[in-house]
Amino acid sequence: MSWAGPDNFPSTSLADNLDSSCLATTEKLLVVLRDGRKLIGVLRSFDQFANLVLQNASERIIVGDLFCDLPLGLYIIRGENVVLLGELDPLKEELPLSMVRVKAAEIKQAQKAEQDATELKGTMRKRMEFLDLD
Amino acid sequence: MLPLSLLKTAQGHPMLVELKNGETYNGHLVNCDTWMNIHLREVICTSKDGDRFWRMPECYIRGNTIKYLRVPDEVIDKVQEETAKRSDRKPAVSGRGRGRGRGEEVVAKERGGHGGYQEDRGRGGRGGRGPGRGGKGGGRGRGQ
Amino acid sequence: MSGRKETVLDLARFVDKGVSVKLSGGRQVTGTLKGYDQLLNLVLDEAVESLRDQDDPLKITEQTRFLGLIVCRGTAVMLVAPTDGTDEIPNPFLQAEGA
Numbered sequence: 409m410s411w412a413g414p415d416n417f418p419s420t421s422l423a424d425n426l427d428s429s430c431l432a433t434t435e436k437l438l439v440v441l442r443d444g445r446k447l448i449g450v451l452r453s454f455d456q457f458a459n460l461v462l463q464n465a466s467e468r469i470i471v472g473d474l475f476c477d478l479p480l481g482l483y484i485i486r487g488e489n490v491v492l493l494g495e496l497d498p499l500k501e502e503l504p505l506s507m508v509r510v511k512a513a514e515i516k517q518a519q520k521a522e523q524d525a526t527e528l529k530g531t532m533r534k535r536m537e538f539l540d541l542d
Numbered sequence: 543m544l545p546l547s548l549l550k551t552a553q554g555h556p557m558l559v560e561l562k563n564g565e566t567y568n569g570h571l572v573n574c575d576t577w578m579n580i581h582l583r584e585v586i587c588t589s590k591d592g593d594r595f596w597r598m599p600e601c602y603i604r605g606n607t608i609k610y611l612r613v614p615d616e617v618i619d620k621v622q623e624e625t626a627k628r629s630d631r632k633p634a635v636s637g638r639g640r641g642r643g644r645g646e647e648v649v650a651k652e653r654g655g656h657g658g659y660q661e662d663r664g665r666g667g668r669g670g671r672g673p674g675r676g677g678k679g680g681g682r683g684r685g686q
Numbered sequence: 687m688s689g690r691k692e693t694v695l696d697l698a699r700f701v702d703k704g705v706s707v708k709l710s711g712g713r714q715v716t717g718t719l720k721g722y723d724q725l726l727n728l729v730l731d732e733a734v735e736s737l738r739d740q741d742d743p744l745k746i747t748e749q750t751r752f753l754g755l756i757v758c759r760g761t762a763v764m765l766v767a768p769t770d771g772t773d774e775i776p777n778p779f780l781q782a783e784g785a
Binding site for chain 2: 706712744766771776
């Protein structure tokens with residue numbers, strides 16, 4: 409890629425990242441979406457709306473102290489859904505050591521359990537609404 | 543290689559589209575535009591909680607309801623081939639002022655929608671500026 | 687180059703045919719497409735809204751509500767699909783996942 413240089417490009421850091429990632433293809437980025445999803449991948453391109461192309465993307469699911477990376481492939485993310493975009497330091501631990509990596513099936517199960525729990529909490533709250541707790 | 547040019551290249555390929563409301567649509571991309579509006583064929587729609595499914599022969603999705611699209615890995619190789627082909631046809635003009643060029647390329651695309659003839663005339667009408675504009679947009683695309 | 691909306695989906699093919707429209711906010715309407723414009727404003731005749739579960743607005747129910755002749759505002763239209771050939775089906779991904 410032939411960038412003319414950062415001096416005439418306003419968003420230099422994103423562009424620099426793009427440059428290095430195109431060459432090395434190892435620069436991993438963390439993208440957090442508005443729905444709370446965390447995607448990790450290599451930034452391949454972006455545009456003025458912050459639409460992103462993420463290659464070799466995987467979704468990191470964290471439930472309690474369990475986590476799992478689900479490999480999902482090539483993503484085009486619509487810019488307005490991006491909350492943050494951050495570089496991952498390859499030399500540092502991404503997560504605390506106390507966190508355990510588990511298989512996809514296990515994390516799905518844990519996720520389901522968590523969802524059911526919050527759902528139950530919601531319905532309980534609704535049923536108790538007449539008490540005017542707040 | 544802009545995100546939308548990747549999407550354009552993905553035409554005819556299967557893809558997964560997730561909407562902001564959590565519904566997902568699996569289908570083959572027929573067409574798309576600069577607003578990310580898309581037309582899919584042979585679609586399977588999945589509800590947010592993933593327990594209901596619908597089959598539909600085709601559907602049109604407004605771009606601004608999209609959260610993300612998952613496209614096959616090989617499309618990114620194809621987009622590189624295509625940009626290489628395009629640079630064979632037209633020799634590269636040195637790219638300058640990329641930051642603004644980005645926006646202009648989208649504008650140029652929208653104009654292009656009215657037909658090649660008008661586009662050509664438009665460029666000619668603008669005289670010296672015309673070729674410069676084309677050069678900027680094209681130059682960057684090829685550079686990657 | 688397809689810069690214009692109507693080139694992405696030619697709504698003329700759907701005129702006088704049944705279409706199902708999802709609107710932003712979650713409503714879902716089916717009806718006969720009578721007209722449209724480039725902003726995706728739609729005229730639907732004999733429109734029927736699929737009502738949603740009161741406790742869970744994500745779930746549509748079997749209940750419907752007759753609306754008659756309506757205009758769907760283009761900016762609120764999220765999705766347009768023909769009713770013909772649109773059916774609820776059992777999970778088509780199960781075999782794929784199991785394999």
